Amino acid sequence: MVDAQQALQQLKEGNKRFVSQVGKQHELSSEQRRLKLLDGQKPFAIILGCSDSRVPAELVFDQGLGDLFVIRVAGNIVAPSQVGSIEFAVETYGTPLVVVLGHSHCGAIQATLDAIRNPSVAPSHNLMSIVSRIRPSLETLAETDLKHNETDLVKYAVRANIRSSVSQVRYSSPYLEEQVQLGKLNVVGAQYSLETGEVDFLDI
Ligand SMILES: [Zn+2]
Structure with missing residues (x-):
């Protein structure tokens, strides 16, 4: 098994191939x-990652x-x-790397911002279970001057949600927390x- 640094490098190189349209998909799914x-x-x-198509x-x-090993759920949230x-x-x-992958124009982020701003329009109970996990990391942001600039607000909200999910993956489980502390896992x-089409890895 490669280590976390090599794993990260392989993902970065793969994304470069994707952006340059020189991907090896035919061979990779042979x-x-x-x-x-x-x-x-x-x-x-x-x-x-997010379920977005x-x-x-x-x-x-x-x-x-x-x-x-891919887990996809709307808003790349962390639930049990x-x-x-x-x-x-x-x-x-023994997989050494977890990447929380958010994205621009995320519908789950938009739905959460809408729920914060229009509390009277309640999403369904099931959708609420997603929104309520994203909401804590966006509430403060939605109160700043960013509220006057929707594009920037969504951009920063996406990042805040990614950071929040990274932190939750690291600390929401004693086993994962231990693996991170032992240096066996990077999130x-x-x-x-x-x-x-580019993936920007965040310094967290
Ligand atoms: Zn999304």
Whole structure:
């Protein structure tokens, strides 16, 4: 297994291939590769990304079958089933890297900002379970001068939510917290741009 630094490098190089339109998707999803994986997998990175149809992790990082352990949920939130999935991959496969992948124009972020500003329009109970996990990291932001500039507000809100999810992944589970402290696991945030196709890794 590669270490977290090498894993990060592979993702950065894959995103460069994706942006340059020189991806290896045909080879990465070949029959030969599929059959090679019958005996098991060793994903080198775990991606906690948004369900948005425009941000498929394997494509934007130009990775193939067996490479990424992907968890997708609207707003890349951290709830018990996400933490459990990450624990499973780290413990079972020794995967050294978790990337929380948010993105521009995120509908879940927009829905949360709308819920903060229009409390009378309540989303469904199920949608509320997502919004209520995003909301704490956006409430203060929505009160700043950014409220006069919707584009900037959404941009900063996306970043705040990524940072919040990174922190929650690191500390919401004694097992993951220990793995981070032992240096066996790195958790980083990243933001995908729908405009450019580039993934910007955040310094957290
Ligand atoms: Zn989204």
